Amino acid sequence: MSGELQHEVTQILHDWSGGDRRAPERLMPFVYDELRRLARAFLSRERDGHTLQPTALVHEAYVRLIDQTRVDWQNRAHFYGVASRMMRRVLIDHARAHVTDKRGGGAVRLSLEDVRLPARQRAASLVALDEALGRLAEMDERKSRVVEMRFFGGMSDEEIAEVLGVTTRTVLRDWKKARLWLYRELSSHQT
């Protein structure tokens, strides 16, 4: 990782905390590329689904892209927030390539409970989840972000609370309700 790139990315993060509203957008391409690269390097080696931790990937991207001496904890949480969105995009982009049958069948919600199901089913489920999250965002943006940060980004409740400016308790309640909604959504739309 070149020092220049790191400098640039760190600067964007600073601009963000300084009030630059376009900063997240500017950050995204860097984070997307890095996460895709890392995911490939990481996932092509580790087949055992249990050992995969999104936090490790996101954190690695962070270490590579950000000069940590220049940022604080809040900056990190915001970076993680962007990284979660990018992680979602990376994973969904790759999942789409594996969707052979757009109608994933009734097993969609089930296949997000069991990592051992065939790739085709899991891919279809992830894509369906992504779409459902889009619908959730239309009526409740914050809940869709909570799911994004937790499920795709592996962020802790504190970090999510920091990004959203709410209490941890709110994050937990959002998560619980969003999960119920998504579960029902994926069950009913696919059968």
Place this chain on the structure above:
Amino acid sequence: MRSEDWQRVEELLDAALELGPRERPRLLDEACAGAPDLRREVESLLACEGRADGFLGAPALAFSADFFDDGNPADGRAGQTFGPYRVAREIGRGGMGAVFLAERDDGEFKQEVALKVVGRSFADAELRRRFRQERRILATLNHPNIARLLDGGVSADGEPYLVMEYVEGLRVDEYCARAGLSTVEKLRLFLEVCRGVSYAHQHLVVHRDIKPSNILVTADGVPKLLDFGIAKLLVEEQPGEQTRTELRAFTPEYAAPEQVSGGQVTTASDVYSLGVLLRDLTGPRRLAGEMENIVAMARHEEPARRYGSAAQLAEDIHRYLEGRPVRARKDSFTYRAGKFVRRNTVGVAAAALVLLTLAGGVVATVWQARRATEQARLAAQERDRARREAAKAERINTFLQNVLGLSDASWVSSNPNRNREATIADVLDEAGRRAEAELADQPEVQAAVRFTLGWTYKTQSRLDAAEPHLRASLELRRAALGSEHQDTAQSLVGMGELSLLGGKFDEAEALLREAVAIHRRARAAGDVNAKWFAISLSDLGLALTSKGDTAAGEASFLEALEVGAALTGADRALMAVVHSNIGATHRERGDLDGAIVHTQRGLEEYRRLPGEPRWEMAAALGNLAGILTLKGDYDRAEPLARESLDVYRGTVGEEHAYPPRSFAALAEIYYRRGDYPRAKEEIERALAIQQRVLAESHIDFARSWIVLGKILTRAGDPARGETYLRRALERRGRGLKPGHWMVGEAQGALGECLTARGRYAEAEPLLAESHKNLDAALGHKDPRTREARRRLVTLYEAWRKPETAARFAQP
């Protein structure tokens, strides 16, 4: 759905989720009068509760593992980080992976290193543990002719890597050619190589791949061996695959015949490779006379007929250089020991430690005996004692020889797994079997040997195996030396520690009090063994605090500090233990700030100790993490708890009584942060280990049950939570003094659970009792007492008794 509609759904959902399933219909009846759509919506969501539990439980990444298999090779490594190291460029590539020049950048100073990426994944935790353990042994090699192994680990991408001293230099053969060295100069250079190899062999590390490309000569003309022991680190430990993997790890031209055939690789294999190197450096065709004999002996087909060590090979070259006749190896005790070591590469480092402990005793006693005999005027009594010591030393020596010199036949035939290498356990078990029979006529000697064996078993957590030896050593010493002897006290301490580890604190207290009393009287008589006196005081303090007698425990710890003040070197570890134990007593009585200060002092002592971290340090780290958790400083607590777990893993391993405490500390942190899935994962790990390693009645279970119970209470299954919390309260009530804060803690957790279940009348006495106990033990301001008050407030609010709630509200 429009956001406004969703908002109404959500409000109702929140309210319903707070209620039990039975109370919900009434709420919906009231709220949804005339709005059937709203009711249908909320009911359909509530219906998913419970079923949705596993949904999205694993991170998205876990579902996507195989979506990235597009066959692309990994991108260039430049810039990639491995822990604190950043790759600059590739500098070599071998059968075992690529080597890079990398840089460590701490901000303060920069260091260039050679970084080897191991082309092998360590998905298996056991494999990772062994890798780490082996790495630690290698990291202790510190010699000018060996490129040091500095570090190693597993990168964030999951790739294992090793970090070595970066050597700038030429391959040894190239250097000889370019510098135009004479034969004598080449031999002197070769002697330096032997020095490095010999040093490593003394540390029981075999190189396994000595060849010109693994020896670089610096600009100053210093040869350095690269990759010491790395071959073993990379290919070893895969049962059933050994032959095949061994084959990958050497260079055929330089490998000894036993390496090629898949036999046992030993220090003699290195001697063989050195022989080939010697031949190549000095020019194969110009060898004559004694030099030819030296090479031939080093390269003998039969390992046993080569030089016994690199040092012996070097000695012969010295003789050659000085024009003296080359000498043949003498069959001696050291030769037999060397042979044993060479035959048994696995676990031999550990086994050697035990034997050295025994042998160390021999050296000391022999020396005492000799010094004694050299003194001209000896009291008759002392002469007798010296003679006894000498005789004792002789017996230990013979016994050692017997264990070491187990003939191939007897060893293999008594060993069900033929060709399996002897392990530390084999050596201990064999020594244990023989000690009783062969030293029957020498109770004192037998007692010393069996104490060492029992103590070693104990440090390996094999408490059942330790017990008979420690008990025998105590009984033998009592009979032979009397109940006032400090050696007897030592055996008492051994038994006392066993009781401590087994959670039998009354028994431990009695044993340790006896040991302390013996030492106290010895001190009065002016001849005390300060180290063991301090150990027995420290252990007694532990027994007392474990029973809940904090004040007496602390007094014992403070006396241990005083007695041990003069200890030095590795013995300082005891001071570190005592400091952190004092920290724990402060925590017990609610002085958290004092606890932090003392525990940190303990940690400082630990970090100053020579060598690798010790397991006791993990305990101190875990304590500090626990205290910071109580103070709400989770960000500082979490890394400490993790470090504690790492130290445990690197020392006692995960299958041990203590690591679950670190898992429980982590679980508590996640629980308090509201991350229940992660908390549950950690505590379940703790319980799984405890169920395997602890006695069923051990009090440590209570800690894990409480954490699990609290998690279940808040994460949707208070009924199961109650079961665990009741068990925990019962266990603590049985094992601790009434009113102990830990009893209060269990009462509080159970009370909270019952509150959540709506059983207010049952919760009330528990919460009141909990508050009373905690207040008395820890004081009004301690976070645990405040938590107890908060629980009371929650109870009375839920119970609709706001006036009572207000009585307990925080100021």
